[in-house]
């Protein structure tokens with residue numbers, strides 16, 4: 238560092254110095270001279286100082302959060318708070334525009350807003366340091382509020398924000414001092430005139446006597462000290478941010494997860510038949526791989542729940558409360574079942590659906606053990622991060638494979654799919670049934686309580702709607718005339734898909750060939766061989782379920798209880 242504190246201190250307030258010592262010809266009041274040029278230099282330094290201050294504060298916060306608990310990161314906490322208070326239409330739009338990058342987009346917006354404010358506070362700090370520090374304090378307060386209002390808040394989580402703000406404040410003070418000196422020096426009207434006697438004290442050994450040093454040299458010298466201080470701040474911010482992120486990402490439970498031994502099912506699912514799979518290029522495989530299974534949740538950071546400390550509490554309108562540990566759960570007889578899970582937000586033809594072989598403890602058995610009291614009609618389940626969803630007691634108790642799942646496609650639940658345990662109820666959309674990282678099941682009524690999305694206006698009762706999807710052709714490339722396999726999946730969980738029809742250009746419906754299925758809780762592959770003719774065509778599909786219901790052509794948006802309409806794909810066939 239080339240700056241010396243006492244020197245900078247003397248620069249803190251120009252007005253405290255005798256007028257004769259002040260550089261420049263006019264110096265109104267306090268702070269920066271309004272002279273041409275000086276203001277813009279001050280602004281540039283202010284912006285840089287503000288951005289660096291924010292970067293250092295956030296970098297240090299990330300570092301501390303990485304060392305302690307990632308949930309304590311103020312950026313993440315503010316992001317989660319924004320998700321919670323954003324009205325659903327806006328979230329929907331964001332999901333539509335950004336797809337699975339919606340969370341990255343959110344963090345980017347937060348960072349940009351913060352950067353703009355930080356630049357403003359940096360400029361303010363060049364005038365009055367207190368103004369900049371106040372700005373920093375306001376942001377720290379917002380961060381603390383966001384951190385402290387999370388449902389899984391622990392007091393230690395204030396540390397990242399507090400330490401980040403403290404180091405940020407220190408950075409701002411340093412940068413403001415160096416910047417002021419530099420600009421003051423640069424504004425010196427005469428070559429050879431010292432900016433002020435005190436300032437003339439050499440910061441480093443180089444250069445001649447203080448009073449004799451030309452202003453140009455002073456400027457260069459101080460540009461260097463601003464650059465140096467700034468560089469140290471930037472490097473420090475980047476390093477602590479990167480290290481903090483790496484620390485946060487080392488999944489604390491992924492190691493524990495690899496050591497979980499999933500027992501064999503007491504009730505295995507029937508082996509998959511070769512005829513469950515139609516083997517058509519581009520068609521969704523019957524079993525969705527865990528790595529490609531869609532993910533939908535409100536968690537900005539995937540909850541890290543250690544199986545050793547996981548407990549499930551079953552309480553509310555029950556005869557006796559249950560508390561189950563993970564080991565206790567694995568000792569119970571496990572049921573294996575093929576179940577297709579889908580999201581109510583899935584648009585017609587959309588990707589938010591997947592089929593997996595789940596393994597878990599039947600929820601009905603647990604609830605019978607607890608004893609459901611008369612009048613209860615809702616199971617309100619809560620995740621470690623405070624997310625809630627409510628499933629009908631009747632659906633869970635009617636004999637279907639409603640599971641407290643511990644494994645997915647033969648391995649312990651992936652962390653992002655709810656490790657160590659989640660709910661799966663065939664026939665219900667995920668938002669009313671499939672709570673991941675579940676630790677609490679309360680037997681209650683629909684009248685008394687509402688799950689997370691229901692509070693946002695989504696339907697309280699949400700059975701999956703009968704739907705089909707065209708996977709191939711997808712309309713992206715020109716087809717050759719002749720035989721074209723039109724294929725996809727259709728689903729009507731817990732009712733079963735009975736028939737799938739395809740039509741071209743609004744013509745007659747043709748019955749598709751169906752793959753076999755292990756039960757009524759999964760999607761079903763279908764294919765129809767089309768004799769394609771040159772030109773552009775419109776392919777449409779509709780499914781009929783085992784109750785005899787054919788999916789409606791009426792187009793409806795996902796809100797409030799699931800999209801409807803016939804999926805349509807436009808294709809071009811060459812001549």
Ligand SMILES: Nc1nc2c(c(=O)[nH]1)N[C@H]1C(S)=C(S)[C@@H](COP(=O)(O)O)O[C@H]1N2
Pocket residue numbers: 530531532533534535536578579580581620621622624653654655666667668671672673674
């Ligand atoms: N804890 C938690 N569980 C949750 C959610 C959530 O936001 N938080 N989202 C639900 C929704 S809307 C769906 S569609 C499914 C998606 O499960 P997946 O991510 O494993 O595919 O999880 C459900 N369980």
Ligand SMILES: [Mo]
Pocket residue numbers: 533579580581582666667668
């Ligand atoms: Mo969902």
